[in-house]
Amino acid sequence: MHILVLGAGVVGTTTAWFLQKQGHQVTVVDRQNKAALETSYANGGQISVSHAEPWANPSAPLKVLKWLTRPDAPLLFRPRLDPAQWRWALSFLGQCTSARAAHNIRQMVNLGTYSRGQLQALREETGIEYDHLEKGILHFYTNPAEFEAAMEPTRLMQELGCDRQVIDSARAIELEPALKPIRHRIAGATYTSEDESGDARKFTQNLAQRCADAGVTFRYGTRILGFEQASERILGVQTLNEGRHETLRADAYVLSLGSFSAALARQLGIYLNIYPAKGYSITVPVKNEEAAFNVSLTDDEYKLVFSRLGDRIRVAGTAELSGYSRRLNYTRCRAIVRRTAEVMPEAGHWDQAEFWAGLRPATPSNVPYIGKSHYANLYLNTGHGTLGWTHSCGSAAALADIIDGRTPEVDFAFSRL
Template identity: 85%
Template sequence: MHILVLGAGVVGTTTAWFLQKQGHQVTVIDRQNQAGVETSYANGGQISVSHAEPWANPSAPLKVLRWLFKADAPLLFRPRLDPDQWRWALSFLCECTSTRAAHNIRQIVNLGTYSRSQLQNLREEVGLEYDALQKGILHFYTDPREFEAAIKPTRIMQDLGCDRQIIDADRAISLEPALKPIRDRIAGATYTSEDESGDARKFTHNLAQKCAEAGVEFRYGTEVLGFEHAGDRILGVQTLKDGCHEILRGDAYVLSLGSFSAPLVKKVGLTLSIYPAKGYSITVPVKNEDAAFRVSLTDDEYKLVYSRLGDRLRVAGTAELSGYSRDLNYTRCRAIVRRTAEVMPEAGYWDQAEFWSGLRPATPSNVPYVGKSHFPNLYLNTGHGTLGWTHACGSAAALADIISGRRPDVDFAFTGI
């Protein structure tokens, strides 16, 4: 089949790769001039099966209320006159029960484990360079209450096959000596040795080149405006490039436009519970090799992730539910710098931080849409939230199987199946 993939981020580009591997003719459409320059550009860098506890959990409602008027809160909800935002927020509250959180952890872990193995296979096959490190992910906690709250979801992940070990502060320091400055404040930690890290933008850019060499067509600088449809069939994609309108046609279509997926398909009567969660990151040069981390870290209390990308340090996190603006909130940027400088003061040139923001396509459950829509030739691969880099290869490989008429080899609640 000729398949049009809408979006050239890490999810859309991996989808194109796995589709062409199964013999399909693929065209990728993106409004930018190259792959991986929006939400994939400067994200946290983690391949984190262990980061499977959804935002929507029993402790979340009280935390959100406590953080409501705190400008540097890890999760900030800014109420707007936006019905989509309020519908999303109500759905989020419904996902905050213990039963729903356990169900969602299962989905996130299963897809994450499968995706990590697909990434490893792809890396071995293609030989991509993207500052990859296979040193695991260490979650550390400086608040004893946060550490205690992490134990139950960690046990659930262990039962699902995620080898996330509960460890003490001494073990955490032995794994990552860069945490020595806060040794006396670490209440506990967990460590997942099989998790990884790497630069998602480099991965996406280099994989797009491999796709092009394999025959995938990329139409950059092309904005997707909507769909042409009749009955239950998508007939084409309405696009705009250099001021010229054009309808692009294929046999099937894959929606991978991140936060912009929901408003696009709303025009054809399809409702997706996706809302942009603006995240921030800082990238700084390494200052002191002996003080800089190499194991990827997660500071759960502050909702920050740390990744080593060659001679750079990337720290990303927080979430701001405030619409589609990507404007930098410098209060939140400075909060990331302040916390990282407190944790490891000599690791990086924190005063040289390069700030970035991106719109993560968040679902209330943190579980993405992967599978069929009610249009038989429109498929979904979107809504990955903070785990787009983690779930990209798995959701792409699974969707390629679905489109090709095969059952994916992963236990996951695919849409339309």
């Protein structure tokens, strides 16, 4: 079967990989001139099953209200005359109950655990390199209230098989000595030894090359304009490349366009509650090897993740719900530098920070859309929010099974829209 994958980010590229492994002819279409040049370009780098507490939880509404007037807030909502933004926000509030948060944690832990295993198998099979480290992820807390609030989600994750251990500050420093500058401020921590980190862009671009070597066709520099359809089937995808219009046809289609999936799906009468959450990152060269970290870190109070990518440090996080602009807000960039330099002042050349912003395709629940649409030959693999890198291989493997009529090997609420 010929399958057209729309999007060459980490989710679309892994989808192409798993589909070609199952014998399909695959074409990938993307407006950029290379894979992973948008949301997958400079993300936080974590393969983090333990990062499964959704933004929408019982404490979120009050926090968001407190943060409304703070330009450097971890989660910043900038109201716009945009019905999609307000629908998303209202749905987000509906997800902020204990019951919904527990349900969503279950979805994300199950998918994350499965996905991490699929990534490990892919890495063993291909020998792919992407500055990966298998040293676990350590969540540290400098606010006692934040640490206490993390206990219930941690318990739920443990019940689901995520080995997220609760540890004290002494054990945190033992695991990652780079935290010594703030050792007296650490109220507590958790550690998940099986979690990993790595450069999502390197992974995606190297995997795209392996896909091409295996016969996958990549149509870069190609804008997707819309669909041709008849009854309940997609007949083709209308595209524009260097001023030339063309309709690309296949037997089946996979929508993996991140934050831009929702607008395209609306043309087909499919409503995806996805809104762009602009995230920021800094990338800096290591300054002092002894002061730099190797265990990937999460600063839950400030919503930042730290990954070591070879001789570089990547720190990413925060979320800004303000539309589709990727323009840098330097107040938010400097806030990341300020907090990171406070945590480990000698680790990196903080004055050489390279800033980046990307649009994460966020759902109100943080749970992605994976599965079938009501069109017989259109499938969804989108809306992964902050966990696209974590969930990519599992989402792709599961969707490949769905397309081939098999039941995926993961307990997850797959979509039927």
